[in-house]
Amino acid sequence: MSKKVTRKLTTILAADAAGFSRAMDADEEGTYAALHAARDVFGKLITRHGGRIANTAGxxxxxxxxxxxxxxxxxxxxxxxxxxxxxxxxxxxxxxLGDVIVDGEDLIGEGVNLAARLQSMAEPGGVLISQQVYDQVHSKLTIGFEYLGEKRPRDLPDDIPIYRISMSRSGSAGRVYPEPLSRFFKPTSQKPANSPTPPQPTYPRSVMLAALISGALVLVNLVSGGGIWAHWPILAAASIAAFSMADNVIPRQISALVPARAVVTIAALTLVNIFSWSGYLWVLWPAGALLIVAVTRKILSQPE
Known part of the structure; x- marks a missing residue:
């Protein structure tokens, strides 16, 4: 008879030292001492917050x-x-936050694997959390969160929403970045099953306000005459909005190659070039420079 599998729902914290092998090659004893000092910090704070260490491999x-x-x-x-x-x-x-299998003092399963994949995607000194964790903590902690978009962790089949905690020395954080657009666009209440009309989405108030202002500017421009000028303030407002929500509006196939905010900036500059066309495609120079810098930074920021 097979042994009954014990499961539990728990929050898993996975941590790993960045560049550990290289540090050991450079200074084995110093790195070993630093590792044990760091483990003391982990142990003290994990206990203080009601957790326990399940595994300390490597x-x-x-x-x-x-x-x-x-x-x-x-x-x-x-x-x-x-x-x-x-x-x-x-x-x-x-x-x-996920379901895991309890194996003595150790934990195994998909929940642990996902925490470990998030850890491998984090920057040194940083913290990444899953959507499940974000849903539980974003209204309870006075910190900032940056939505990084939906990404596919290594060796896992699906893309998942990922958030970065905005770190500071004091534990506080600044700006809270926008959530996925899918979390803003919520369907209205469902009609009876026999109704042929599908539910319509409701849009964020800021989007509706921006559309209303843009329409008003176009109307004022048409009524006042004197040339077309409304596209400039509309372009400025649209660029600011797109830049703040770049990770949500740029397809992940593109943002995987070039950072989303760089794409938005290049698009805005291209429109400025078109609107002020004088026969010279000057946007190629800043766009090329932005692409080189953005791609270089993305390559250098990849985990080792």
Missing amino acids: DGLIADFPSTVEAAQCAIEVQNELGSQESELKFRIGVH
Whole structure:
């Protein structure tokens, strides 16, 4: 008779030291000491926030928490404390809420795998969280979150929404970036099943207001005469809106190659070139420079 599998829903924190092998090659004893100092920080803060360490293989660790909020707060405090100590090792952290298999003291399963993949995608010193974690913590913690779009973690079949916690030394954070457009466009209440009319989406108030103002500008331009000028303020407003929501409006096939905000900037400059056309396609120069810088930064920011 097969042994019954024990499962539980928990919040998993996965952490790993960035560039550990290279650091060991350069200074084995110093790196070993830094690793143990960092583990002391992890252990202290994980315990303080009600979690436990499930696995400490190599230079990484897996911990789980009954509270998603405590797990996220622990991740922030770990990074802040390691940063304040100017630790020689920088850790990447991923946090996910999911179902796992309990194997003695260890945890295995898709939930652990996803937390580990988020960790591998994080920047050194950074924290990435899944949609499930974001839904639990975004209204409970006074920190900022940056929506990175839907990305496909290595060896996993589907794209998933990913958020980055906006880190600072104090644990506070600044700007909260927009969520996926799919979270803004919510269907209206359903009509009875026998109704032939499908539910219509409701749009964000800011989008409706921008459309109303743009329409008013066009109307004023047409009535006042004296040449066409309304496209300039409309272009400025549209560019600002698109830049702030770039990760949501640029297809991920494109943003995987070129950062979304660089694409929006190039598009805006192209429209300026067209609207002020004088026979010279000058946009090629700033667009080319932006592409080179953006692609270079994207390559350099990839995990090791």
